[in-house]
Amino acid sequence: MKIFDTLSQKEKEVVKNNMVRIYLCGVTVYDDSHIGHARTIIVFDTLRRFLESEGTKVKFVQNFTDIDDKIINRARTENTSTDKISTRYIDRYFVEFDKLNVKRADSYPKATEYIEKMIDLIKGLIDKEIAYVSNNGVYFAVSKFKDYGKLSKKKIDELIAGARVEVDETKHDPLDFALWKFANDQPNWDSPWGKGRPGWHIECSAMSLEELGNDFEIHGGGRDLIFPHHENEIAQSEAFTGQNFAKIWMHVGMVTIDGVKMSKSLGNTKTVEYVLQKWGPNIIRLFCLAGHYSKPIDYSEDMLKETITKWRQVENAYAEISNPEKDDTVLLQHPNIMEKAIRPRIEEELNRFHDALNNDFNTSLALNSFFSVVDEINNLASAEYIAKSVAGYLLPVFTKMMNILGLKISEITKEENDEIGKMIERRKIFRDEKRYQDADNIRKQLLDKGIILIDHKKRTLWMKQENIGN
RNA sequence: GGUGAGGUGGCAGAGCGGCUAUGCGUUCGCCUGCAAAGCGAAUCUAUAGGGGUUCGAAUCCCUUCCUCACCUCCA
Numbered sequence: 001m002k003i004f005d006t007l008s009q010k011e012k013e014v015v016k017n018n019m020v021r022i023y024l025c026g027v028t029v030y031d032d033s034h035i036g037h038a039r040t041i042i043v044f045d046t047l048r049r050f051l052e053s054e055g056t057k058v059k060f061v062q063n064f065t066d067i068d069d070k071i072i073n074r075a076r077t078e079n080t081s082t083d084k085i086s087t088r089y090i091d092r093y094f095v096e097f098d099k100l101n102v103k104r105a106d107s108y109p110k111a112t113e114y115i116e117k118m119i120d121l122i123k124g125l126i127d128k129e130i131a132y133v134s135n136n137g138v139y140f141a142v143s144k145f146k147d148y149g150k151l152s153k154k155k156i157d158e159l160i161a162g163a164r165v166e167v168d169e170t171k172h173d174p175l176d177f178a179l180w181k182f183a184n185d186q187p188n189w190d191s192p193w194g195k196g197r198p199g200w201h202i203e204c205s206a207m208s209l210e211e212l213g214n215d216f217e218i219h220g221g222g223r224d225l226i227f228p229h230h231e232n233e234i235a236q237s238e239a240f241t242g243q244n245f246a247k248i249w250m251h252v253g254m255v256t257i258d259g260v261k262m263s264k265s266l267g268n269t270k271t272v273e274y275v276l277q278k279w280g281p282n283i284i285r286l287f288c289l290a291g292h293y294s295k296p297i298d299y300s301e302d303m304l305k306e307t308i309t310k311w312r313q314v315e316n317a318y319a320e321i322s323n324p325e326k327d328d329t330v331l332l333q334h335p336n337i338m339e340k341a342i343r344p345r346i347e348e349e350l351n352r353f354h355d356a357l358n359n360d361f362n363t364s365l366a367l368n369s370f371f372s373v374v375d376e377i378n379n380l381a382s383a384e385y386i387a388k389s390v391a392g393y394l395l396p397v398f399t400k401m402m403n404i405l406g407l408k409i410s411e412i413t414k415e416e417n418d419e420i421g422k423m424i425e426r427r428k429i430f431r432d433e434k435r436y437q438d439a440d441n442i443r444k445q446l447l448d449k450g451i452i453l454i455d456h457k458k459r460t461l462w463m464k465q466e467n468i469g470n
Numbered sequence: 471g472g473u474g475a476g477g478u479g480g481c482a483g484a485g486c487g488g489c490u491a492u493g494c495g496u497u498c499g500c501c502u503g504c505a506a507a508g509c510g511a512a513u514c515u516a517u518a519g520g521g522g523u524u525c526g527a528a529u530c531c532c533u534u535c536c537u538c539a540c541c542u543c544c545a
Binding site for chain 2: 006009024025026027028033034035036037038039040041068069070152153154155158159200220221222223224225226227228229251252253254255256259260261262263264290291292294295296298302303305306307309310312313315316319320356362364365367368371372378379381382383431434436439440443447452453454455456457461463
């Protein structure tokens with residue numbers, strides 16, 4: 001599999017020795033997650049699902065930044081502890097991302113649990129004279145790391161020229177960044193240099209090195225993390241280990257709202273909670289995977305509405321394929337709907353699906369193939385006959401693609417199922433008796449519950465629509 | 471100002487030297503007791519502008535214009 005590497009600006013083959021190690025920069029837990037976070041996380045979740053579907057072992061690590069100025073500020077305004085704040089938003093994170101059908105990572109390290117490792121790193125950097133202690137804290141001396149700027153393609157002197165960094169006399173160089181900040185207020189930790197808190201970037205170096213080791217396969221996050229976050233991570237980690245930090249840097253494009261990047265100051269953020277309520281998990285996932293991961297996507301009502309249409313087709317296909325005709329004998333007269341006739345086309349789409357993902361994770365193309373399979377199924381359904389043997393072939397293909405994409409048909413309880421069955425039977429009787437008013441009443445009742453009936457010539461199927469709010 | 475990514479039909483979005491993706495939308499049909507859903511057909515020959523290279527370019531080169539992101543915390 002090839003992925004475009006931000007560092008080398010080239011597509012690189014993902015090395016799969018024993019396993020693929022992935023580190024994703026997660027969220028800072030000081031507020032609700034939004035659709036931008038969701039996109040990055042859904043992309044990586046899908047990547048991980050794809051690799052695993054091919055039998056590749058994946059170790060997937062995603063951190064929580066649970067100590068940070070914004071968390072501290074939030075705690076102050078709410079008159080509570082940073083701990084309470086971070087715990088609250090981590091809990092919410094899991095509720096929301098479970099709903100989005102994001103598989104749990106193998107590990108969710110938190111910054112506050114890696115203070116010791118960070119101190120080790122900082123010690124090492126001081127020993128190598130790449131970091132120094134000032135009155136305010138410990139700083140990384142950017143000028144001592146010759147490759148500084150290699151990821152974001154920035155030149156040090158240009159950065160200085162355009163620096164909007166606040167003046168800090170205790171720093172040797174305005175570009176130097178904090179590894180450890182002295183602080184007497186809570187929360188703080190002891191360190192060999194004095195009580196304080198870790199700087200902004202050191203946590204990810206500490207956690208990734210500890211959890212995944214050196215030179216792991218994929219390090220990722222949103223595009224906006226390239227500078228300074230990832231640049232600084234590279235500097236710290238490589239200065240410390242003297243080795244390559246990560247093999248591939250994979251960055252996900254921003255989500256814009258009506259063409260503009262979301263930001264708190266513009267007040268145009270869409271929280272995950274909101275979009276889940278409004279569109280539901282599958283539509284959000286389809287939306288996030290609709291374009292190439294590296295490009296920006298624009299959140300607009302029209303786009304999401306369009307996605308609903310696609311998802312309806314998927315639901316319809318599932319309803320058909322999971323309720324095939326029991327009797328296969330009809331097939332003898334209709335060779336065009338036999339498995340043998342369909343198989344080559346489906347195999348072709350499976351190959352395309354695989355190739356698309358394998359080639360810089362082109363989910364847009366992969367979705368095309370998936371929808372072609374969906375079309376194929378709905379086509380058969382319109383011929384009024386999906387035979388059991390055909391469904392037996394198609395269902396696993398459909399399911400495989402659904403699993404990789406992380407899509408999930410709404411589940412239904414046994415009781416619901418029985419009740420719906422009974423109502424459909426009653427409706428059939430009414431229809432046979434030409435009591436259409438009564439029959440339509442039942443249809444309306446079911447629709448109110450999100451159940452859509454699919455009338456075929458001899459029988460009625462139904463599907464449960466994903467709940468879409470407004 | 472610097473760096474990076476882009477500019478493709480009404481919209482979304484692939485292709486990245488030749489066989490004019492695809493989807494949504496729209497229109498008209500089929501199906502139906504009527505719907506819904508589904509299916510079929512039609513519709514749209516697009517590649518920011520200008521130069522090249524080539525037998526041939528959306529695809530390569532040069533140039534102009536425009537958009538977005540990053541350069542401050544940000545997924």
